[in-house]
Amino acid sequence: MSASDTPKRSMRTPLGRVRNLGAAHSGTSDFWRQRLTGVAMTLLMLPVIIVVMMTLGSNQAGAKVILGSLPIAVIMLLFIIASAWHMKIGMQVVIEDYVHNEKLKLISIMLNNFFSIAVALASTYAIIKLSSGV
């Protein structure tokens, strides 16, 4: 926002003017988390690919042994949490860019949250179940 956009005698501070702004009304926290989770997934990519390759050709019992081992479970959990967070933010950016009807936008963002959290929890639960040997 340039200086010309604000009344000359405004008593609002620069900080006060930018508060609650942005399409998400949440400033730059999502921007930061998007990068954080992106870098995390880039670092985890090779280990995750190796894990998936290890399970190729094995049946359920074999996959359970591989996915249930501690280091692999941790790698998968980190990857799942980073992905769900990353995709939630990414889809929200897409929604905010293309859905201009306010109600529809809110509903879309809500469904996006539900979907991302559901995928994350279902996958996390599966990994924990595999690790606990139940």
Added chain:
Amino acid sequence: MQVYRWTLTMALSIVHRATGIALYVGTLLLAWWLIAAASGSAAAYSNVQAFTGSIIGRLVVFGYTWALMHHMLSGVRHFVWDLGFGFKANEREALTWAALIGGIVLTVLIWIIAYAIGGIR
């Protein structure tokens, strides 16, 4: 709007979004696979393998692999820009070509390794 000339970076910006959306939907496959493995049912896991082993399934997983590799490299490219580097015209183009070619190369490489270790029959 004749002032616009369609550039590679513009096209790849849209591809970054499209692959992101595809990966979003594709997490259902990842969740299905993990839940089937955790279900304790050999049949449930075989169902996933029957899908991923079918022609359609292989195309989906191949597409998913490419979307993932491309989105990752394209994301790294965005990260380089976020850090304030690579804005010169030739650098922009080089980064974009690297993401495009790198994504295809990594995808093919992953599938060659997957076939080589004999996991995919």
